Amino acid sequence: MGKLIIKLYHPAALLLLLISCQRSGQHTIIQNKGSDTLVNLAQMWAEEYSKVEPTVALAVSGGGSGTGIAALINGTVDIANSSRRIKNQEKHDAEKFHQAAVQEHIVGYDALAVFVHPKNPIDGMTIEEIGCIYGKRGKCNYWSDIRGTVVPGCKDNQIIRISRQSNSGTYQYFRDAILGPTQDFRLGSMDLNGSREGIDMVAQTPCSIGYTGMGYLSNHVKTICIAKDSQSQCIAPTPANALDRSYPIARELFMYTVGPLKSDLKKFFDWIKTDAAKKLTIQSGFVPVP
């Protein structure tokens, strides 16, 4: 008897047990790769989804939108995450390789809000003005450079720029949307490591300005509306304005698949539309698809 029990604890026996368990479990693995902006949300979804559907596992990895789409073209992933729309050439390549149509799924919206200290009298700014504050070629160092603004409690009226560390997806999207594809941020901003830190900093500092994903906003700071140019209407950063694309710094977040959806994938995309998944979308600072 004793010997038998000991034998069961033998590593080889355990290994056999494990293998047999896995076989009966029939795991399906969905390979998912792409955008670094989406990677945290995709990981959160994967974790939550494994509770709903224990036999399906999502293997999520980052690397950038281009990497994800390239992997989709080569057929090494099932889903490619992307924070930009697929290029025509990429779509063409994928469809030629797989002899099937590429499907686009919008899984959320990434809208960036610009905010200032509550004492700051500014209510709205144009993209150009924000670019003048943040851009390398911009020259706005004082609040008076923005339509002669005077900020109470900000002694020398100097603008304190709050930014993010250079690897963050928010940093990169803000740069693309505000400064264009060929301009860097001007050095000398305070580069904080999280959205929460940026908001706390602006709430404490009258001279400052910051930006963040819309989901992180709090009422300790004053969110301003954004106009495309001086002729356009100033649009407030609300989920509704992000959804109808009237808000200038918002973009869709995509997931791409090829061919008709297999049942496991279809289940997953249906699950993304549930409240449980949307809650995670909001938690990651994004706007969920209604």
Add this chain to the structure above:
Amino acid sequence: METQSIRSKRSVRPRSERVIEGLIKAGGMSSILFIAGILLFILKESSGYIFGSFNFVEFFTSGEWNPASVEKIEYGTLALLAGTLSVTMLSMVFAVPIGLACAFYISEFCPPQLRETYKILIEFLAAIPSVVWGFIAVVIVNPLLINSFGVATGLNILNAALILSLMSLPLIVSIGEDALRAVPESYREAAEGLGATKWEIATRVLLPAAKNGLMAAALLGVGRALGETMAVLMATGHSIRFPSSVFDPVRTLTATIAAELGESPKGGEHYQVLFALGLYLFILSFAINILADWLVRGRGKKV
């Protein structure tokens, strides 16, 4: 019987002693091994950059640190070095006089029954985790500086220097105190015999006699301040620039590594450059430690 017991004791004790000796030796050797291992690791991770696209002029003389640029990727460390040095030097302006005064007080002036209590209290400062210091910098010192100096932001060189000086005080005090204790009692007695006051003994006898040890205390404080990361990351404002006043935010070498390493792809150029930064820091603090060591030992012999 007696001879046997002696013999057995003889044969047992050396063996256990040999084991202990071996363990101690291994412990001593391991620290050398670890240092060498760390150096090798940093070298290995950064070698791709150092022996590849390393741009000597840019790395040491440019202030443009722009690893994610869309215009031109640059790895200039001069602004970061300026940040590190300005914060470190200002913190030493606070910490060295206070720390050494504290060491003098504890060693010479304080009533002997209070000495241990003071020492424990000072050393307690060293037990506070650096992230807590960073938190103090953001939550307490930041608004304090904004309100008392009317500056735009309280996360700046002064804030970081204040926090760093508090963090390096325990080291300066305890090493400074050791240096003063090491001055032979006969010096004090001789001075007292000549009618010197306590103040005269401290400034004219002990200060010259313990000069090297005190200098080493200050330099180790510098090393401590130079390498500090978390508190500095939170207190400096983390902003790349050449500071023009103590109220400017800056960014340090250590904070740059801490903030950027986590998200730079392993093996990529940015990752390798961050390790090169680490090597730079390693050499800087190594040089300071060697200098401290040389002051204590090399010049100590002459006194």
